[in-house]
Amino acid sequence: MSYEIAVTDFLGLVAYGELTAFERLAADSGLAPTLDGKAQVAGMAAAEFDHFRRVRDRLTELGADPTEAMEPFAAPVDAFHEHTKPSGWLESLVKAYIGDTLTADFYREAARYLDPESRTVVEGVLEDLGHSAFVVEHVRAAIEKDPKIAGRLALWGRRIMGEALTQAQHIAARRAALAALLAGLLSAPDCDTAVDLAEVGKMLTRLTEAHGARMATLGLSA
Template identity: 50%
Template sequence: MTTGPSTSSGPSADRGVIDLLGLLAYAELGSFFRLAADAGLAPSLRSQGRLAAIAATEQVHYQAIRDRLVELGADPEEAMAPFVEPLDAWHERTRPKTWLESLVKTYVGDGIAGDFYCKVAELADDGTRAVVESATAETGRAEFIAETVREAVEKDPALSGRLSLWARRLVGEALSQAQSVAVSRPELAALLASGTGDGAEEGTAALGHLAEVSRMFAALTARHSARLEAMGLTA
């Protein structure tokens, strides 16, 4: 039976932990730039201010993750580098056409990814887990987006179908992206599988880890319905 990394509060040099933090760091950096851009397109000063504040929080999260990587003896830029291409490709495939679609992407796409990061972080050391949980907290952001989208749908019910379909597409793309990352970064997938007691032989371990990533994301989509309901959309 395999065992996961130490859950002590001391630093861990586990390659899977470094990958997790590198992935999340680049995701947070990208989120900052996207939210800042969305703030400039917001239809009201109130929305501009709220999104600008959320973007600023994402930058704080990025810095905290970066600092954690340094504590663990890793180079932050090197840790992020393997995830630049796959995450950029995902965002290119899911480029929103409207401001509301952008908000839904932030809530749904980033939300599911955040659930995944937190689940994997449960198998990391205490310091890493605390940083990840803080960085992925939805407080404030979730409430603002849910309220904004819900109000828009109430004013124009025709938006509901289109935005619901968009949200479903985001979930599918997120699942596909998780599999892609697991294939390219087996250490990250192995960190996840370490919590399952998977005793697969070395020759089949990679496939087992990939399957575990898929099973975890399938389970995490259960929260997807709650997010859609909060925005006034349908599953």
């Protein structure tokens, strides 16, 4: 088990996640009821593809084949999207906000153990281009207009969280080096982050709390 294997796995996961996010958002733009909404979601898709290219290029710099690095994560990431297909515009917005920001939190946690160059690339993927405000505005406006949809969307948000945790467990069980990196047991030689097994539980707690806060921001109950 080595850091090189772990970082290739992690960047492969990030790259495939960004590539599928691009595909999903490009498709979801067709659900938008207005031209402005269509343009906003299409812009989100374009940003995801730009993120994919940055991570792909970093993998190449490390001497890894991007396609081979992404391959182990195709099944669990695809399963997540298959099990969380939005049935309409509002569900697609909630998924974009909850799913993508949950993923960003996960990336941010793991980035602490990366080498500086890889960490910079991952942090670039995390930049908020202002799309979150668009989603929050539209979801809250829809709930204000029809309060009954809040319950359905709250269930949808919880489903997204549950499916994300399920697929994360599948990945951790199959990729030992990546699991060790995420647990803080394996890090770049120049990374001074202290290893602490208790951090795994704390990380999950932070992800769950952040999910609850975002649900509240949308006007939904966690």
